[in-house]
Amino acid sequence: MDQPCDSDAYRDSVAVSKFLLASADADGADPYAIAREAGVPGWLLDADDTMIPTRFTLGVWEQTERALGVPHVTLAMAERYRLGDLGLFDYLFAQSRTIGEGFDTSVRYLHSVTTNARLLKVAEDDRETTFAFEHVHGEGRGLELSEQFSTLVLCTRARTVTTDAVRPVRVGLQQAAPRDHRSFLEGYAPHESVDFGMPRTTFTFRTADLARPVPGADPGLAAVLRRYAETLPPPPPATWEGRFRHLVDECLTDGSAALDTVARRLAVSRRTLQRRLTESGTSWRAELDAARRRQAERAAGTTGTTELAGRLGYADPRSLRRAMRRWQEGDEEAEEQRSA
Structure with a gap:
């Protein structure tokens, strides 16, 4: 038996690690070596629609960065991310009537991809709306990479579903600024303000942008997906x-x-x-x-x-x-x- 640890109470969808390994493979790294170095049992990666301990996800992040050896690995991974890679969580967003409604579904159903994070709407007025993203458990480089990527994905989805590339006006990250600060900012958010060393990780959109409709959204399909999400508990942990x-x-x-x-x-x-x-x-x-x-x-x-x-x-x-x-x-x- 794999020995449990305290972090095993917190879990992420195996889809996240599979996405990272597939992306690393496409960039020339050995996904099996990455998984092995991260300590991920091979049988876990054969599972679908299941949750794995967060320590494995963070380990895959660390080993992916080491294997690829590129600066700002989260930027490379975000380039490969496509809406739908995270399954129901993404489809709920894509079928929402407005971008704001899409973020509301993300707040409500984040547990479908992780029980180790929270997405909260922390401020809203006529001008701006701010969301906070925070991990519950973890530390080290893997957690920093996971936080960067999660924030990128959450913001990227708003750009993906609109024809005029809606972006947040500000992003704040808890972690310290990377050494190559300028290139990170250019890749992360060329038109956004990004601050480091903040009390919590946040991103802020114009409230008017969140009211924009999502082109191609199907209200009937959205209702079906929400009803399904309401009845679906978080994926069971893999054992x-x-x-x-x-x-x-x-x-x-x-x-x-x-x-x-x-x-x-x-x-x-x-x-x-x-x-x-x-x-x-x-x-x-x-x-x-x-x-x-x-x-x-x-x-x-x-x-x-x-x-x-x-x-x-x-x-x-x-x-x-x-x-x-x-x-x-x-x-x-x-x-x-x-x-x-």
Whole structure:
């Protein structure tokens, strides 16, 4: 098992690390080496729509900067960012009626991409509206890069959805100014005021600009997306056990549910996999039986016993029927124990 740490309570969408690694790959760096140096387990990067500990995201940021060796790596990453790379979070913005409404959805649904940051509207009048972005946990260079990039993305989206490139009038960053101050400012915000060493990270737009409509926005689609976002909890955190069980289900469907096969797909040895299962209080036999039960229950009433037995790797339908009786008896016994 990967050892947890305090920062594991804070998580980011795996889409962020995947975006960074894909961008680094396009710029000639080795994404696998970056992930390895950042300590990111390979199985995490195979997951979709899930959250990973913030320490991995910050590690990927640090290693990406080191691997590329370019000044102001966040500027390079922001150049590659396209609206939609962050999934639902981006689409909610793009389908909003106005830029201001788009930022309101970002405030409300930032948790869909990170639980380690807050986006707040801290001031608003007829002339200007200011937002603050702040991390909850973390430190070091990775956090500085994440803060730069997050602010860039939030501001870039306002430019992307408008034909006249709406920009903030001011940006303030908590971190100290970089050595190459001038080139950073030229790439970061050629028409904006950027200050460093501020009490908090903020960006300010003209209130009139936030009232501008978003061309091409579909109100009907926006309503559907918001209803969906309201019912969707933050993506569940990825766990080793969850990844393992997902692979067992996949292998069972493919007809290759063997211990060695699953171990290879997890990039561990057979012995390591068995040890991890023991540490988790389970075994390969118990997990395979549980996976067979999950699939049998999903197929109930839609698949014949003979076909299902073959799919689940049983020798014949009688073996499947015996397993189903055992599952039922186990449920009844557990219910009796709860009632006692």
